[in-house]
Amino acid sequence: MAELLGAKASFYKTSRILEVISNETKLLFRVNTNVVYENTVKKPLPAIAF
Structure with missing residues (x-):
């Protein structure tokens, strides 16, 4: 998905x-x-990454 958005x-x-x-x-x-x-700053996600 990221690549579709140009990343x-x-x-x-x-x-x-x-x-x-x-x-x-x-x-x-x-x-x-x-x-x-995010740019070395730790942030919580609302769900577990898979």
Whole structure:
């Protein structure tokens, strides 16, 4: 979905992390957590990432 919106997305299987980069915003999601890092700032998610 991120790529359809013009962002770059990379998934790292070993660490199970999704990195999404768009303009000056970088988001890091880890599978089975409800946290996202937005430009290194930890923020809660309303649901667990899968």
